[in-house]
Amino acid sequence: xxxxxxxxxxxxxxxxxxxxxxxxxxxxxxxxxxxxxxxxxxxxxxxxxxxxxxxxxxxxxxxxxxxxxxxxxxxxxxxxxxxxxxxxxxxxxxxxxxxxxxxxxxxxxxxxxxxxxxxxxxxxxxxxxxxxxxxxxxxxxxxxxxxxxxxxxxxxxxxxxxxxxxxxxxxxxxxxxxxxxxxxxxxxxxxxxxxxxxxxxxxx
Amino acid sequence: xxxxxxxxxxxxxxxxxxxxxxxxxxxxxxxxxxxxxxxxxxxxxxxxxxxxxxxxxxxxxxxxxxxxxxxxxxxxxxxxxxxxxxxxxxxxxxxxxxxxxxxxxxxxxxxxxxxxxxxxxxxxxxxxxxxxxxxxxxxxxxxxxxxxxxxxxxxxxxxxxxxxxxxxxxxxxxxxxxxxxxxxxxxxxxxxxxxxxxxxxxxxxxxxxxxxxxxxxxxxxxxxxxxxxxxxxxxxxxxxxxxxxxxxxxxxxxxxxxxxxxxxxxxxxxxxxxxxxxxxxxxxxxxxxxxxxxxxxxxxxxxxxxxxxxxxxxxxxxxxxxxxxxxxxxxxxxxxxxxxxxxxxxxxxxxxxxxxxxxxxxxxxxxxxxxxxxxxxxxxxxxxxxxxxxxxxxxxxxxxxxxxxxxxxxxxxxxxxxxxxxxxxxxxxxxxxxxxxxxxxxxxxxxxxxxxxxxxxxxxxxxxxxxxxxxxxxxxxxxxxxxxxxxxxxxxxxxxxxxxxxxxxxxxxxxxxxxxxxxxxxxxxxxxxxxxxxxxxxxxx
Numbered sequence: 029x030x031x032x033x034x035x036x037x038x039x040x041x042x043x044x045x046x047x048x049x050x051x052x053x054x055x056x057x058x059x060x061x062x063x064x065x066x067x068x069x070x071x072x073x074x075x076x077x078x079x080x081x082x083x084x085x086x087x088x089x090x091x092x093x094x095x096x097x098x099x100x101x102x103x104x105x106x107x108x109x110x111x112x113x114x115x116x117x118x119x120x121x122x123x124x125x126x127x128x129x130x131x132x133x134x135x136x137x138x139x140x141x142x143x144x145x146x147x148x149x150x151x152x153x154x155x156x157x158x159x160x161x162x163x164x165x166x167x168x169x170x171x172x173x174x175x176x177x178x179x180x181x182x183x184x185x186x187x188x189x190x191x192x193x194x195x196x197x198x199x200x201x202x203x204x205x206x207x208x209x210x211x212x213x214x215x216x217x218x219x220x221x222x223x224x225x226x227x228x229x230x231x232x
Numbered sequence: 233x234x235x236x237x238x239x240x241x242x243x244x245x246x247x248x249x250x251x252x253x254x255x256x257x258x259x260x261x262x263x264x265x266x267x268x269x270x271x272x273x274x275x276x277x278x279x280x281x282x283x284x285x286x287x288x289x290x291x292x293x294x295x296x297x298x299x300x301x302x303x304x305x306x307x308x309x310x311x312x313x314x315x316x317x318x319x320x321x322x323x324x325x326x327x328x329x330x331x332x333x334x335x336x337x338x339x340x341x342x343x344x345x346x347x348x349x350x351x352x353x354x355x356x357x358x359x360x361x362x363x364x365x366x367x368x369x370x371x372x373x374x375x376x377x378x379x380x381x382x383x384x385x386x387x388x389x390x391x392x393x394x395x396x397x398x399x400x401x402x403x404x405x406x407x408x409x410x411x412x413x414x415x416x417x418x419x420x421x422x423x424x425x426x427x428x429x430x431x432x433x434x435x436x437x438x439x440x441x442x443x444x445x446x447x448x449x450x451x452x453x454x455x456x457x458x459x460x461x462x463x464x465x466x467x468x469x470x471x472x473x474x475x476x477x478x479x480x481x482x483x484x485x486x487x488x489x490x491x492x493x494x495x496x497x498x499x500x501x502x503x504x505x506x507x508x509x510x511x512x513x514x515x516x517x518x519x520x521x522x523x524x525x526x527x528x529x530x531x532x533x534x535x536x537x538x539x540x541x542x543x544x545x546x547x548x549x550x551x552x553x554x555x556x557x558x559x560x561x562x563x564x565x566x567x568x569x570x571x572x573x574x575x576x577x578x579x580x581x582x583x584x585x586x587x588x589x590x591x592x593x594x595x596x597x598x599x600x601x602x603x604x605x606x607x608x609x610x611x612x613x614x615x616x617x618x619x620x621x622x623x624x625x626x627x628x629x630x631x632x633x634x635x636x637x638x639x640x641x642x643x644x645x646x647x648x649x650x651x652x653x654x655x656x657x658x659x660x661x662x663x664x665x666x667x668x669x670x671x672x673x674x675x676x677x678x679x680x681x682x683x684x685x686x687x688x689x690x691x692x693x694x695x696x697x698x699x700x701x702x703x704x705x706x707x708x709x710x711x712x713x714x715x716x717x718x719x720x721x722x723x724x725x726x727x728x729x730x731x732x733x734x735x736x737x738x739x740x741x742x743x744x745x746x747x748x749x750x751x752x753x754x755x756x757x758x759x760x761x762x763x764x765x766x767x768x769x770x771x772x773x
Binding site (some may be wrong): 040042043046047050051053054055057058059060061062064065068069072075150151156159160161162163164167168170171175 | 277344345346407410412414415418419420445446447448449450452453454457460465466467468473474475476479482483486558582
């Protein structure tokens with residue numbers, strides 16, 4: 029990157045993973061702010077939250093849960109594969125992870141377009157005529173799931189980059205910490221969904 | 233090199249030009265160069281913040297309109313706050329002196345993630361550019377105050393969204409620095425650099441880094457909500473749609489109170505380095521100081537509600553937050569007593585860094601004690617939103633962190649640049665700063681107790697005299713700071729060579745050449761003594 033850096037490049041796997049875990053804490057806290065709002069408003073509007081929650085499409089939500097969990101499994105397999113030197117399997121598993129992210133987003137698109145078609149979106153005239161608690165529920169729903177969707181998108185791009193790097197050999201069995209860290213990120217995206225799904229879809 | 237005095241300092245170390253001029257600086261991943269980049273940027277914004285602050289004081293020298301309009305006045309105190317908080321105090325000590333000395337003090341060659349470190353600096357510059365761009369065009373400079381309270385920040389037609397976005401970007405920079413420092417302290421300590429041999433500056437940076445990592449994301453989501461509120465009208469903070477604006481205040485202060493400790497802890501670390509060196513004594517109560525940093529970081533994360541005693545909370549919540557606030561005073565006081573005990577029977581020399589450190593203890597104690605007035609709900613209700621709060625805050629932040637920052641500048645200056653400044657001028661500048669500071673902010677506290685509200689453009693005539701005193705104090709303070717800066721700048725250009733260890737410090741940076749070498753430790757060091765072993769001999773060179 030520059031001619032000045034005299035330091036030898038050190039590869040500190042434990043350090044790289046520690047840094048990644050710290051970054052994941054910040055992600056959890058980022059969503060944590062939204063979960064705090066959720067809990068406060070749930071306590072304030074329990075009935076209206078239940079009504080609004082009942083309108084969400086549980087089937088699509090469940091399918092997306094399965095998709096993300098499968099994606100997480102594929103990425104975990106990919107890490108094991110690269111550890112054993114099976115770069116080909118690792119690469120295909122990563123593309124599987126990318127596919128799971130894309131499928132998730134397609135589903136999300138279908139779900140949101142239906143809702144928007146019914147006039148349910150932030151600040152929509154139809155939504156504003158409903159009870160306060162329901163406006164807040166849908167507001168939180170769109171913000172939280174939107175932020176999560178953004179993370180799925182970033183995660184998918186990340187996995188695609190990793191897959192390309194596995195293909196061209198810059199990630200291999202002796203140097204795969206980037207793959208492992210990207211996997212950690214993907215698991216986090218999954219984990220946050222595991223909280224989002226019951227809080228928004230299963231609250232009855 | 234055209235500088236004739238350069239021959240007096242034979243090796244310019246990491247300052248030696250490396251061929252590509254500026255590019256070798258702004259794309260350098262060397263922690264020392266990044267530290268220095270931060271120094272130039274932070275000091276530039278600090279001077280902008282000072283200029284805005286002085287203008288505020290000048291406007292308040294007389295009731296009614298003096299030099300600026302009411303709207304401009306609102307913009308002045310908003311940008312003074314945004315710049316001083318997000319561009320100066322938060323990154324100030326960790327990003328400058330942390331970057332320069334954290335790896336060296338633990339015997340490492342760089343931070344754990346050098347490229348991430350460079351990214352932090354670029355994010356800082358990007359955030360700063362966005363913040364400054366909010367001054368121009370659009371609806372005019374933001375007028376919300378640095379706290380961006382809703383509903384006003386959602387409704388104002390000024391460039392508040394730009395400032396909000398700038399704070400978001402700066403927060404990201406702060407998080408990355410925190411991640412980097414924690415990992416560095418855990419992974420890159422040299423052989424023999426046990427946790428008990430870490431300089432206490434490192435302990436304070438380590439605690440700060442944890443707060444940066446754990447608190448800043450809350451600010452990110454809060455500011456995101458403000459932007460979404462403006463763009464989409466989501467309604468999560470809007471009472472007409474079922475939202476609750478007080479929730480904004482909770483989320484904002486869940487970050488911004490711990491952020492106060494992001495600001496003060498590194499300052500405490502600097503003072504803890506300076507005092508033993510200039511008292512020629514091992515620091516008193518090493519572990520007490522180390523753990524009090526952690527305790528402040530932990531307890532400080534639970535006291536945000538004391539900013540909201542009059543915002544509408546249950547009495548129970550007020551009581552709990554008040555109690556927790558008092559608890560933070562304990563580890564803070566532990567530090568103060570330990571510093572004083574370190575001085576006891578020490579061989580104290582009053583060089584400029586020491587003067588700044590000693591005045592830190594005095595000013596921080598005043599700031600801390602007036603903080604108790606605010607932490608107690610009954611008295612807080614009376615002085616809430618008055619100049620008393622502003623005075624208290626500046627005693628802690630400027631009298632504390634600001635003076636520690638100047639102390640750090642004067643302490644590490646010879647190590648960074650290889651030259652010394654004029655000590656007499658530095659001492660005189662310190663005297664001006666100390667006097668001007670107290671005239672300015674102590675007067676503000678009295679004004680506040682008498683009922684002068686903060687952030688008001690106009691005031692009743694009976695407050696005039698004290699406001700004049702405060703404004704005159706601001707001039708003395710600024711004169712002192714300018715003198716200090718000019719003196720340092722002259723030192724950079726033409727000061728006498730400082731030698732490797734002008735103060736007789738025992739931490740690792742003083743074993744290296746001045747200016748710092750391009751490569752910190754060509755052979756990995758092995759540490760066999762603590763950071764303050766002054767009994768062990770080795771007199772100053």
